[in-house]
Amino acid sequence: RHFLPYAAAPPRTGPAPRSPAMDMVRLATEDPCLLLQHASTWQREGRTLPDPLLRQAVAAALHPDTPWMCAEVAIRSFDLYKDRPWAQGVIAPFALHHARHLLLNADFFATLHRDWTKRALAVAATHAPTLVFSELKTLLAVDAPWTKQLTATMASRYPAPAFTHADILLAVDRAWATGIMQHAAQGAPQTAVSMIKLYRAE
Numbered sequence: 001r002h003f004l005p006y007a008a009a010p011p012r013t014g015p016a017p018r019s020p021a022m023d024m025v026r027l028a029t030e031d032p033c034l035l036l037q038h039a040s041t042w043q044r045e046g047r048t049l050p051d052p053l054l055r056q057a058v059a060a061a062l063h064p065d066t067p068w069m070c071a072e073v074a075i076r077s078f079d080l081y082k083d084r085p086w087a088q089g090v091i092a093p094f095a096l097h098h099a100r101h102l103l104l105n106a107d108f109f110a111t112l113h114r115d116w117t118k119r120a121l122a123v124a125a126t127h128a129p130t131l132v133f134s135e136l137k138t139l140l141a142v143d144a145p146w147t148k149q150l151t152a153t154m155a156s157r158y159p160a161p162a163f164t165h166a167d168i169l170l171a172v173d174r175a176w177a178t179g180i181m182q183h184a185a186q187g188a189p190q191t192a193v194s195m196i197k198l199y200r201a202e
Contacts, residue, residue, distance in 0.1 A: 032057035033070040036077045043080060054081055057177055059090045064097035078116035078201070088119060095123035103131040107141040116144055125150055129158040133165035136172060148176060155180045159187035165200040 032161065034055045039049040049057075056080055060066065061074035071094065081087050095102060101119075102109060102124040109117040121142065125132045132139065134153045139147040144158040151169070155162040162169065162184040169177035 032060035035056040036061060036080065039080055040077055049080070053082065054179065055086050058087075060085060062090055062094040064093055071095070072112060075112045075116050088123075091116070091119050092123050095120040096127050098132065099127040101152050103128055103135050103140070106135065106139050107136045108175045110142040114142060118146055122150065124179045125154055129154045130161045133168060136165070136168050140172065142165035148173070150182055155184045156187075159184035161190060163191045163195040163198065166195060170199060171201070174202070 033051075035053070039054065039057070042049060058074050058077075061070045081090075102120055104119060106121055109120070121139070132151055136147070137153060139150070162181055166177070166181060168179060181192070
């Protein structure tokens with residue numbers, strides 16, 4: 001996607017220009033997406049953005065009601081804040097609000113930033129666990145080993161979908177799927193029996 005060019009600033013008539021610190025505060029208040037774009041440039045130049053301003057900008061950009069273009073900037077800029085202790089906290093509200101959208105379009109989000117997508121999907125999976133099984137092939141495009149681990153975790157918490165989607169699991173990896181289903185049978189024996197037609201060949 002392409003962003004519109006920013007209008008040139010009018011000539012200054014005041015007695016003194018703003019300092020870089022004042023400009024960063026102004027940008028964080030007025031336009032968090034613009035601040036994140038500048039922060040990416042500054043990072044390449046060896047400059048860092050103060051942590052409180054960065055957190056404020058990311059949280060604003062990933063607010064559930066924020067326009068998509070701004071959220072996309074925050075996703076693409078994940079390298080700026082991936083190691084910050086508050087990163088998961090600002091991703092979680094967005095991931096919960098858009099859980100279905102994330103799980104249905106995981107491969108697209110991975111093209112924006114794979115590691116951000118994995119963080120968000122881990123949250124979304126707990127909100128819509130059935131989609132982890134039904135959209136397994138899409139999730140595998142993000143990171144196959146990671147997706148298998150996430151699926152196993154969801155199956156241990158929500159065992160019934162492992163049998164209602166047994167054909168999908170078996171199509172991915174028969175040995176891996178069999179192990180998941182053997183454990184899940186203890187938590188959802190009635191579903192295991194009712195859906196046996198999907199895996200009786202095993």
